[in-house]
Amino acid sequence: MRPVLFELFGLEINSYGVSKALAAMLAGILLTREFRRLGWDEDRAWTLVWAATFLGFAGAKLYYLAEQGGRVSPHDLGSAGFTWYGGFLAGTLTVLLLARRWGLPWRALAGALAAPLAAAYGVGRLGCFLSGDGTYGQPSDLPWAMSFPNGTVPTQVPVHPTALYEAVGALLLAILLWRIRRTVAPMAVFGLYAVGSGATRLLIEELRVNTEGWLGLTQPQWWSLALMIVGTGLLIRQRRVEPLADAPAPKGTADLNA
Numbered sequence: 001m002r003p004v005l006f007e008l009f010g011l012e013i014n015s016y017g018v019s020k021a022l023a024a025m026l027a028g029i030l031l032t033r034e035f036r037r038l039g040w041d042e043d044r045a046w047t048l049v050w051a052a053t054f055l056g057f058a059g060a061k062l063y064y065l066a067e068q069g070g071r072v073s074p075h076d077l078g079s080a081g082f083t084w085y086g087g088f089l090a091g092t093l094t095v096l097l098l099a100r101r102w103g104l105p106w107r108a109l110a111g112a113l114a115a116p117l118a119a120a121y122g123v124g125r126l127g128c129f130l131s132g133d134g135t136y137g138q139p140s141d142l143p144w145a146m147s148f149p150n151g152t153v154p155t156q157v158p159v160h161p162t163a164l165y166e167a168v169g170a171l172l173l174a175i176l177l178w179r180i181r182r183t184v185a186p187m188a189v190f191g192l193y194a195v196g197s198g199a200t201r202l203l204i205e206e207l208r209v210n211t212e213g214w215l216g217l218t219q220p221q222w223w224s225l226a227l228m229i230v231g232t233g234l235l236i237r238q239r240r241v242e243p244l245a246d247a248p249a250p251k252g253t254a255d256l257n258a
Helices: 015-040 044-066 084-102 106-131 163-182 186-203 221-238
Strands: 004-008 011-014 144-147 155-159
Touching: 004 015, 011 015, 015 044, 015 106, 044 084, 084 106, 106 163, 106 186, 163 186, 186 221
Parallel strands: none
Antiparallel strands: 004 011, 144 155
16 A cells, blocks of 8 residues: 655655545536536536535534544544545535525536545545555455554454445446436436445445444444435436536526537
8 A cells, every 4th residue: 555655855745645635526527517418507617616625625624523522632633534425515505505505506516516426435445545544444354354554553464445436336326326317307416326336335344344323224324324325315206317518507507519
């Protein structure tokens, strides 16, 4: 593993930070293409991505610190310690506020965001894998089990590389969502994202070393179930529609395809 990729003028460039920057850039590229297809202002795609990324990280850190209660250490205040669902909630709120300010139809926006979200999460998880941040699975003797002696949180015992499992699952989901986004109702696309990402995390949590909570489920599993329920509800209500490219642009936005 390579927690530190290289040094630049004496400054360590770590794989975790690089992966998050690449994740945001990939999301921005994909979302820009969707904004262009929908006839929306492309610059707003990048504004949306960077605002949601920045505030999402803030939300993830605050959620993590709240989980620690009175056990916060100086290490927790640094670059380690983020909870994805805190970031998801903060990022979602950011997107909703900006969409309302710009007059973007939130249903179409949700469909446009699904594939970029999944792709960004997959790239981000690759960074967790490379840095060896401690999000490991249980000890395993499977052929692909790995130890992380040089990780940020080192372990000599071969374990399930659960961060890699999540990365592969998220990237496959992103490919699926990208392929169907033109022919499936936007809220159904987002529903598939919610069900797919929730189910992936729910199952992978069974392989990780975590403290079980109510009814034997971890906190991330309860969040995953909630996400799956929301996604299932969206799928039940939606049906196949004409390509979204034919949808009218929101009032006040420029038609870039003209």
